[in-house]
Structures are given as structure tokens and as C-alpha cells.
Amino acid sequence: xxxxxxxxxxxxxxxxxxxxxxxxxxxxxxxxxxxxxxxxxxxxxxxxxxxxxxxxxxxxxxxxxxxxxxxxxxxxxxxxxxxxxxxxxxxxxxxxxxxxxxxxxxxxxxxxxxxxxxxxxxxxxxxxxxxxxxxxxxxxxxxxxxxxxxxxxxxxxxxxxxxxxxxxxxxxxxxxxxxxxxxxxxxxxxxxxxxxxxxxxxxxxxxxxxxxxxxxxxxxxxxxxxxxxxxxxxxxxxxxxxxxxxxxxxxxxxxxxxxxxxxxxxxxxxxxxxxxxxxxxxxxxxxxxxxxxxxxxxxxxxxxxxxxxxxxxxxxxxxxxxxxxxxxxxxxxxxxxxxxxxxxxxxxxxxxxxxxxxxxxxxxxxxxxxxxxxxxxxxxxxxxxxxxxxxxxxxxxxxxxxxxxxxxxxxxxxxxxxxxxxxxxxxxxxxxxxxxxxxxxxx
Amino acid sequence: xxxxxxxxxxxxxxxxxxxxxxxxxxxxxxxxxxxxxxxxxxxxxxxxxxxxxxxxxxxxxxxxxxxxxxxxxxxxxxxxxxxxxxxxxxxxxxxxxxxxxxxxxxxxxxxxxxxxxxxxxxxxxxxxxxxxxxxxxxxxxxxxxxxxxxxxxxxxxxxxxxxxxxxxxxxxxxxxxxxxxxxxxxxxxxxxxxxxxxxxxxxxxxxxxxxxxxxxxxxxxxxxxxxxxxxxxxxxxxxxxxxxxxxxxxxxxxxxxxxxxxxxxxxxxxxxxxxxxxxxxxxxxxxxxxxxxxxxxxxxxxxxxxxxxxxxxxxxxxxxxxxxxxxxxxxxxxxxxxxxxxxxxxxxxxxxxxxxxxxxxxxxxxxxxxxxxxxxxxxxxxxxxxxxxxxxxxxxxxxxxxxxxxxxxxxxxxxxxxxxxxxxxxxxxxxxxxxxxxxxxxx
Ligand SMILES: Cc1cc2nc3c(=O)[nH]c(=O)nc-3n(C[C@H](O)[C@H](O)[C@H](O)COP(=O)(O)OP(=O)(O)OC[C@H]3O[C@@H](n4cnc5c(N)ncnc54)[C@H](O)[C@@H]3O)c2cc1C
Ligand SMILES: Cc1cc2nc3c(=O)[nH]c(=O)nc-3n(C[C@H](O)[C@H](O)[C@H](O)COP(=O)(O)OP(=O)(O)OC[C@H]3O[C@@H](n4cnc5c(N)ncnc54)[C@H](O)[C@@H]3O)c2cc1C
Numbered sequence: 001x002x003x004x005x006x007x008x009x010x011x012x013x014x015x016x017x018x019x020x021x022x023x024x025x026x027x028x029x030x031x032x033x034x035x036x037x038x039x040x041x042x043x044x045x046x047x048x049x050x051x052x053x054x055x056x057x058x059x060x061x062x063x064x065x066x067x068x069x070x071x072x073x074x075x076x077x078x079x080x081x082x083x084x085x086x087x088x089x090x091x092x093x094x095x096x097x098x099x100x101x102x103x104x105x106x107x108x109x110x111x112x113x114x115x116x117x118x119x120x121x122x123x124x125x126x127x128x129x130x131x132x133x134x135x136x137x138x139x140x141x142x143x144x145x146x147x148x149x150x151x152x153x154x155x156x157x158x159x160x161x162x163x164x165x166x167x168x169x170x171x172x173x174x175x176x177x178x179x180x181x182x183x184x185x186x187x188x189x190x191x192x193x194x195x196x197x198x199x200x201x202x203x204x205x206x207x208x209x210x211x212x213x214x215x216x217x218x219x220x221x222x223x224x225x226x227x228x229x230x231x232x233x234x235x236x237x238x239x240x241x242x243x244x245x246x247x248x249x250x251x252x253x254x255x256x257x258x259x260x261x262x263x264x265x266x267x268x269x270x271x272x273x274x275x276x277x278x279x280x281x282x283x284x285x286x287x288x289x290x291x292x293x294x295x296x297x298x299x300x301x302x303x304x305x306x307x308x309x310x311x312x313x314x315x316x317x318x319x320x321x322x323x324x325x326x327x328x329x330x331x332x333x334x335x336x337x338x339x340x341x342x343x344x345x346x347x348x349x350x351x352x353x354x355x356x357x358x359x360x361x362x363x364x365x366x367x368x369x370x371x372x373x374x375x376x377x378x379x380x381x382x383x384x385x386x387x388x389x390x391x392x393x394x395x396x397x398x399x400x401x402x403x404x405x406x407x408x409x410x411x412x413x414x415x416x417x418x419x420x421x422x423x424x425x426x427x428x429x430x431x432x433x434x435x436x437x438x439x440x441x442x443x
Numbered sequence: 444x445x446x447x448x449x450x451x452x453x454x455x456x457x458x459x460x461x462x463x464x465x466x467x468x469x470x471x472x473x474x475x476x477x478x479x480x481x482x483x484x485x486x487x488x489x490x491x492x493x494x495x496x497x498x499x500x501x502x503x504x505x506x507x508x509x510x511x512x513x514x515x516x517x518x519x520x521x522x523x524x525x526x527x528x529x530x531x532x533x534x535x536x537x538x539x540x541x542x543x544x545x546x547x548x549x550x551x552x553x554x555x556x557x558x559x560x561x562x563x564x565x566x567x568x569x570x571x572x573x574x575x576x577x578x579x580x581x582x583x584x585x586x587x588x589x590x591x592x593x594x595x596x597x598x599x600x601x602x603x604x605x606x607x608x609x610x611x612x613x614x615x616x617x618x619x620x621x622x623x624x625x626x627x628x629x630x631x632x633x634x635x636x637x638x639x640x641x642x643x644x645x646x647x648x649x650x651x652x653x654x655x656x657x658x659x660x661x662x663x664x665x666x667x668x669x670x671x672x673x674x675x676x677x678x679x680x681x682x683x684x685x686x687x688x689x690x691x692x693x694x695x696x697x698x699x700x701x702x703x704x705x706x707x708x709x710x711x712x713x714x715x716x717x718x719x720x721x722x723x724x725x726x727x728x729x730x731x732x733x734x735x736x737x738x739x740x741x742x743x744x745x746x747x748x749x750x751x752x753x754x755x756x757x758x759x760x761x762x763x764x765x766x767x768x769x770x771x772x773x774x775x776x777x778x779x780x781x782x783x784x785x786x787x788x789x790x791x792x793x794x795x796x797x798x799x800x801x802x803x804x805x806x807x808x809x810x811x812x813x814x815x816x817x818x819x820x821x822x823x824x825x826x827x828x829x830x831x832x833x834x835x836x837x838x839x840x841x842x843x844x845x846x847x848x849x850x851x852x853x854x855x856x857x858x859x860x861x862x863x864x865x866x867x868x869x870x871x872x873x874x875x876x877x878x879x880x881x882x883x884x885x886x
Contacts, residue, residue, distance in 0.1 A: 019792045107721065107722075108687075128572075129572035135687075146467045159684070160684050165683065166729065167683060167686040167687065167722075168685035168727055170726070186724060188726055188728070189729040210723065212687075213572075213655070215549045236812060239809050239811075240608065240610055241602070241610075242603050242608035242653075243609060278551065278552075279549060279550075279551040279654070282589045282631050283609050283613070283632065286609065286631060287609060337726055367683070367812045368682075368811060369813065
């Protein structure tokens with residue numbers, strides 16, 4: 001039994017939350033998008049939330065938790081959707097969201113604390129002509145530490161690929177969970193020891209993140225009579241090297257019916273939601289015309305910033321809006337193979353009909369424009385869901401299964417041996433986010 | 444017979460050069476890279492050089508030349524290498540290089556007069572965080588009008604593709620050669636009526652050119668024991684979406700022997716000359732290592748600017764340096780098919796051996812990284828050169844033949860019917876750069 005009073009005493013000077021309601025709330029994330037995870041993680045929560053504001057406080061918290069052998073689940077903003085920051089075995093929820101210092105921004109790179117909100121970094125960077133290369137649609141609330149540890153990519157990935165791609169993270173600084181915790185700075189290719197490690201490989205305190213060019217962006221909606229015309233348009237815009245864009249999201253009807261922006265997307269039409277750089281805007285109509293589309297909405301981001309952002313209907317926000325309208329909907333996360341003809345997209349679109357509603361997000365993978373997809377699934381049973389997943393995998397479509405909280409069963413499939421080696425060093429007692437790694441459960 | 448005195452009188456107020464030596468000099472370009480063009484264009488020159496400084500003066504010159512039915516060959520800096528601005532039938536050389544106003548630069552777009560030097564625009568743009576998306580290696584002397592009318596791409600094309608790609612030119616303003624010359628502004632897709640038209644489709648006076656993000660660039664030399672390792676490295680760097688670069692030039696030995704930078708490229712090794720953004724520099728060694736390369740030189744552009752620029756050894760400057768060392772060398776301009784395995788590059792490298800020395804420039808074509816090539820050819824006879832070209836074409840390699848001054852026989856193959864229609868309108872008397880279009884010679 002852990003002596004929580006003694007432990008709390010050793011956290012002196014650090015904000016601690018012990019109110020059970022609050023703690024329960026801060027043990028949650030968006031795994032609720034999955035009916036399967038919802039059932040599996042129901043009621044899981046931590047015992048105490050600890051909210052450091054400096055690396056020194058993180059060290060103090062780490063020392064204390066190691067001393068008492070308390071599980072530590074690190075939390076950013078809790079917007080992850082795999083249950084990544086839901087504590088399976090109670091313990092401390094280490095909430096990093098108060099560490100919000102932006103250390104510096106110079107030409108093309110920013111150094112920030114892990115709790116900095118993505119929107120805040122983006123805003124600050126834009127003041128000097130830069131912006132985040134990529135961000136999830138949760139950029140208003142999500143933290144940079146949570147994005148690196150739990151996310152993969154998002155708006156901007158059509159230009160720079162995903163976080164895992166070499167060059168999108170320059171340095172990660174972590175505090176270890178050793179008897180005498182240390183701060184270790186990983187640079188260059190070494191960052192992969194911690195990248196997308198779900199908080200199992202040290203507590204990220206600071207990061208160096210390369211930035212991209214801040215264009216004046218314009219939000220655009222284009223509608224199409226045929227879904228495949230919309231999809232081919234998306235591929236073509238992705239492949240148009242001279243057209244600067246940041247977002248190419250394609251939605252089969254009836255997904256747009258969940259958006260409530262009906263004046264711009266007539267019933268039964270399929271839609272492209274885009275972010276295009278102003279200098280490229282003049283050239284867009286020509287391309288739209290080639291695919292028989294119709295531009296129904298166009299607003300410069302400066303104005304858009306005041307109201308609704310189109311980006312907040314894309315990526316997993318699509319799922320959010322759909323579930324608000326119909327809670328029986330769940331989703332997939334997929335990556336289609338590189339193929340300019342989009343044959344597999346076409347096949348899956350026809351094969352599943354309304355049961356799997358097609359939502360494409362074009363991104364760059366290995367130098368090529370490919371459709372990632374966050375299809376909306378009319379959920380019936382777990383068996384059927386698994387059948388759908390299997391059918392995709394059998395057809396060469398990669399599924400990053402969002403219906404599991406086991407790292408290997410999700411996007412990763414296997415854990416990088418380098419990450420496991422690093423874990424053994426930085427977390428010798430296995431206190432960080434326990435229960436999420438299959439490889440460790442077996443042993 | 445043209446009454447040159449009367450004509451000159453009507454050009455009053457505009458700078459005119461009639462000194463035969465000067466006129467002969469201003470009738471030249473770099474077609475001399477080709478032994479075939481050298482013979483064909485020997486002695487071709489204009490009668491008079493006219494150097495307008497404003498659009499009004501261009502109008503005046505156009506009116507006069509139309510009135511006297513004088514051929515007009517437009518000239519930027521005369522760095523073209525197809526004999527594009529060599530007058531075949533005498534007449535006026537319209538030298539645009541004095542029209543150097545930069546009208547405005549805003550987020551991501553510049554409006555400039557046609558005679559602005561590329562380096563001058565780039566410098567000005569960088570003051571506000573932008574730069575030219577792409578430039579030929581002749582950027583120090585070449586004009587923007589000449590680049591649009593006669594060039595194709597260059598340093599930066601690894602990011603934005605080529606000038607022909609939608610989005611890389613926003614507007615072109617031309618003065619016509621009608622009885623009453625007009626200024627016409629072409630915008631959006633209409634710009635293709637004039638883009639790469641070799642000065643046959645109106646006199647470009649102003650342009651709107653989209654810009655790219657100005658990163659702090661670092662010049663890098665990497666050497667390899669095997670040429671194909673260097674080539675595969677180039678492909679991989681091109682495909683690395685998170686690595687920001689501007690130039691990936693790959694040289695088979697013995698091309699580096701012409702560079703005189705021997706301390707950085709040991710005898711017998713193959714080299715990659717790169718421009719990499721500073722934020723991506725830290726990640727470069729990992730990639731270099733994967734291909735067994737060795738970084739031998741690295742200098743930030745800020746410092747490099749003071750000495751020799753690496754860029755001035757790439758693109759057709761490679762040919763320049765090689766020919767300075769060995770005037771019997773000539774060259775090809777090719778585009779290899781998209782293929783991550785570079786099988787055709789490998790084949791041609793082995794097949795021709797030292798006769799065709801491999802020089803690759805990776806660029807983006809239709810969303811993919813592909814090698815363009817400006818191979819150096821040990822010239823023997825015209826027959827052999829044509830045989831080499833044919834062998835490439837038979838193997839699916841596109842050759843933009845630099846040994847012809849006929850538009851259709853070079854990169855274009857056929858003239859866009861839209862361009863021909865536009866020509867009939869803007870140049871009803873066929874005075875602009877006569878003799879360069881096969882389609883018109885037939886008629
Ligand atoms: C509506 C919606 C849309 C989304 N869209 C996208 C998208 O487009 N792209 C995308 O990639 N993701 C997306 N996500 C998932 C998620 O929002 C993002 O990955 C987000 O960046 C996570 O940040 P967070 O601060 O909320 O992290 P959290 O959810 O708090 O944590 C995520 C993981 O990181 C770990 N972690 C957090 N902070 C640290 C730290 N300092 N040190 C070590 N480990 C840490 C946690 O333990 C957890 O395992 C979406 C989710 C929702 C609900
Ligand atoms: C060493 C070397 C390296 C090179 N590297 C590259 C390269 O990397 N990429 C590339 O694309 N090219 C390259 N070139 C070709 C050439 O330098 C460029 O295309 C350059 O931009 C041409 O500009 P210029 O001002 O010299 O044009 P010019 O040679 O003066 O003219 C080129 C053509 O454009 C027409 N023209 C010029 N100005 C106007 C105008 N205002 N209105 C209408 N027509 C006009 C001319 O009639 C002519 O047909 C290279 C050439 C050399 C010699």
C-alpha cells in the first residue's frame with residue numbers, strides 16, 4: 001500500500017489535485033470515440049494529479065514517484081484518442097499542461113516546454129513568419145508534448161509528412177524515472193527513442209521543433225457530384241508542386257450532413273475542405289474545373305480566425321462532429337497505398353457503401369501524396385468492426401487501429417527495440433504508463 | 444529594305460545601340476555549349492539594339508518595329524542556351540535588361556518588371572522572409588523575363604517543380620506587336636499562352652511571381668565511393684518530406700575533377716552538392732550514413748555568399764565548368780521516369796561509361812521526386828550525338844534537346860495550339876523571333 005500522505009508531503013511546492021471528481025476527469029481522454037475502448041477503460045483513473053511548472057518540479061515528482069514505486073501516467077491536454085493517458089493501474093497523473101514557456105523561436109526552429117499549446121506556439125511563430133509544420137485538429141487545446149508522444153501528424157502533413165519522418169523533430173529533452181532522475185537531451189535521429197512513445201520513455205520537458213513557412217492561408221470548400229472526382233481532385237492538388245496548400249480533406253456524402261454548414265455543401269454532394277496559400281488561390285479554379293468541382297466557400301484565414309475554422313471539421317474532428325449527431329458512429333484510421341489512380345479508395349468506397357463512410361486526408365509519405373483515411377463506421381458489433389479492419393488489411397491498407405490501448409496493436413505493430421532498450425534505462429521499475437505494452441506484459 | 448535612319452528617329456528618347464561590335468555581342472547567348480548550334484548560328488546577329496526602360500518605351504519600340512516590319516528578338520541577359528535570343532533574320536534586338544523595377548513584394552508574391560535580375564529579386568524578397576521559389580544557376584545575371592520566356596526550372600525545383608507547373612507564375616503582362624500595340628495582362632491558367640514561348644508571343648513587361656519561404660540555407664558536399672549510392676541518396680533526400688532542401692545535385696566522377704574543389708572531393712569519388720535548410724542540418728548525417736556517404740564540406744549560405752556559391756557548380760554551370768576545362772565536352776538535358784530504384788539511371792551510367800558522364804538534378808514532377816539530368820557528353824560527331832539521344836528516348840527518357848534552335852525539336856516537341864492562337868493575335872506579322880517555330884515554317 002502506498003502512503004499517499006507521505007508521498008504528497010514530498011511533493012511540497014508542486015500543485016497537487018486529490019479531489020476524486022477532478023482526478024477522474026483528468027484521467028480521461030477521447031478513447032470514448034471507440035465503443036470498445038469505452039467499455040475496456042470505463043472507471044480507470046489515477047489517485048492523484050500532480051501539476052509541475054518547471055523541470056525541477058518534474059524531477060522532484062519523478063524522484064518521489066520512483067521512491068514510492070507509484071505508476072505515473074503523463075498527461076498533456078488529454079485529447080489523445082487511444083486511451084493513451086488513461087491510467088490502468090491508478091497512481092499519479094502527471095499533468096504537464098502548466099509548463100508553457102516558449103524558450104525561443106528562430107528562423108525555422110522553436111524551442112518550447114512540453115505543455116505549450118499548439119495554437120499558442122503557432123501564433124507566436126507566425127509573428128516572425130513561421131508556423132507549426134503540422135498540427136492535429138485539436139491544436140487549440142492539445143500540448144506539443146502530447147502531440148509528439150501521442151500524435152502522428154495532421155494539418156500540414158501534406159507538405160512535411162508525419163512526425164515520424166526525419167527532420168520534423170530536432171530535439172527532445174526527457175526526465176528519467178531512475179532512482180536519481182536525470183534530464184537527458186536526445187538530438188537528431190536519437191529522438192526516435194521517445195517519439196510517439198505514449199509517455200513510457202521518460203517525461204518530456206522540452207522540445208526543439210522545426211517550423212514551416214507561414215503563408216497567408218485561405219479556407220476553401222469545393223463540392224463534387226461524384227465522390228471519386230473529389231478524391232482524384234485531392235490527389236491532383238496534392239501532386240501539384242506549384243500549388244501551396246496545407247490541408248486536403250475529402251468527404252463522401254453523407255459525412256458533410258454532420259457539419260451543419262449546409263448552405264455550402266448541398267445535399268448529396270461530396271466535399272473537399274482545403275487550406276490553400278493565397279498566392280495559389282488564383283490558380284485553383286483551373287484545377288477545380290478539371291475535376292468538375294464547384295467552389296462554394298472561400299475565406300481568408302485572418303477572417304476565418306474569428307469564426308469557425310474549417311480545420312476543425314477535418315482529421316478526427318470529423319469523427320467528433322459525426323458522433324455528436326449520431327453516437328453509434330465510430331471510426332478507422334488508415335493509410336492507403338501510394339497509387340495515383342486511387343483504385344483501393346474506389347474499391348472500399350463501393351464495397352462498404354454507407355457502413356464505412358469515406359473521409360480522406362491527403363498527406364505525404366516517403367515523398368508521395370497518399371490518402372490517409374479516418375473512415376466513419378456505422379458500428380454494430382466488435383466482430384463486424386474487426387471484420388472490416390481485416391478486409392482493409394487484406395487489401396494492403398494499413399490500419400492504425402484506434403480500438404486498442406495496446407501500443408503494438410495500434411499504429412506501431414511492433415515496438416522499436418531501440419525504444420525498449422531506452423525504456424529499460426530510463427524507467428527501470430516500469431512505472432511509466434504501465435499496461436500499454438504487450439512486449440512487457442509477456443515478460 | 445528597311446530605312447534604319449527613319450526607324451531610329453522614331454525611337455527617339457529610347458537608348459539605341461548601333462555599334463556593330465556591341466550589336467553582335469548582344470546578339471549572342473550560350474548556344475555555344477552545343478557544337479551543332481555553334482555552327483548553325485555562327486555570324487547571326489541583329490542590326491540594332493533597343494533598350495527600353497519603361498512599358499511606354501516598349502510600346503513605342505513595338506509600334507515602330509511593326510510599322511517598318513522589322514523582326515524583333517527579345518533579349519534578357521542572353522544566358523539562354525538554345526540560341527533562343529540569337530536573331531536569325533537580323534532586325535532589332537529588344538534588350539529588356541534596363542526594366543528593373545520591383546513593384547511590390549507581399550506575403551508570398553512579387554510583382555516585377557521583366558528585366559529584374561533574379562539575384563536582385565531574391566535579395567529583396569529575403570528581406571521580408573521570402574525568396575524565389577526556383578532559379579537557374581545563372582541567377583546572378585539572368586532576368587526574370589528571360590527565365591519565364593526561356594527557362595524551365597532550377598535550384599528550388601526539388602520543392603516547387605518547374606515553371607510550367609500550375610501555381611509558379613501568377614500573371615504575365617505582354618505588349619503586343621499589332622499595328623496598335625496593346626498591353627495585355629494574362630492571369631491564372633492564361634499565363635501558359637506566354638510561358639516558355641521564347642519571346643514569340645509578345646514582349647513581357649511585368650510579371651507576378653509567387654515566392655517561397657526563405658530558409659537559412661547551408662551548402663553541403665557529400666562524397667560517395669559508388670555513383671549509384673550517391674544517386675540513391677539523392678532520391679532519398681528528395682523523398683524525405685521532413686528534410687527541407689533546395690538543391691540535390693549528383694555528379695559521377697570525373698565531373699568533380701572540373702570543379703577545382705579537390706580538397707572536398709577526393710579523386711575518383713562521386714559527389715552530392717546540396718543546399719539544406721539549417722533546421723534540417725542536424726538530421727542530415729543520419730541519412731548520409733545510410734548511404735555510406737561522407738560529409739566533406741558544410742558552410743552556411745551567409746558565409747558562402749562571400750565566396751563561391753555551390754549552386755554555381757550545378758545545373759548548366761556544371762557544363763560551363765567542364766567546357767572551360769575541356770571544350771570538346773557538350774551535354775544533354777533529360778528527365779528520367781519516376782522510379783525510386785533509379786534503374787534507368789543505373790543502366791545509362793553503365794551503358795555509356797565515360798562518354799556520357801552522369802549529372803543528376805533531382806526535381807519534383809507531378810508530386811514525385813525524379814532525376815533530371817544534364818549529362819556531359821564527350822562529343823565526337825553529330826551522328827553519334829543523335830544516336831546517344833535516340834538511345835535515351837528509346838528507353839523512356841525524355842530529352843529536351845539542347846542542340847536545336849527550333850522550339851518543337853527542343854523541350855516542347857509540339858507547340859501548344861493555344862500558344863499558336865495567341866501568337867496569331869499578338870504578332871500578326873510574325874515579327875517576333877522569326878525562324879524558331881517549325882509549325883510556322885511549314886505554312
Ligand atoms: C477530435 C480529435 C481530433 C484529433 N486529431 C488528430 C490529428 O489530426 N492528428 C493527430 O496526430 N492526432 C489527433 N488527435 C489525437 C490528439 O488530439 C493529438 O495527438 C494531440 O496532439 C495530443 O495532445 P495532448 O496534449 O492532448 O496529449 P495527451 O492526450 O494528453 O497525451 C497523449 C500521449 O502522450 C503522452 N504525453 C503527453 N505529454 C507528455 C510528456 N510531456 N512527456 C511524455 N509523454 C507525454 C501521454 O502519456 C499519452 O500517452 C485527435 C484527437 C481528437 C479527440
Ligand atoms: C551556365 C548556364 C546555366 C543555366 N542553368 C539553367 C537552369 O538551371 N535552369 C534553366 O531553366 N535555365 C538555365 N540556363 C538557361 C538560362 O540561363 C536561363 O533560362 C535564364 O533564366 C535565361 O534568362 P535570360 O535573361 O538570360 O534570358 P535570355 O537568354 O536573354 O532569353 C531567353 C529567351 O527568353 C526570351 N525573352 C527574354 N526576355 C523576354 C521578355 N521580356 N519578353 C519576352 N521574351 C523574353 C528571349 O527572346 C529568349 O527566347 C542556364 C544557362 C547557362 C548558360
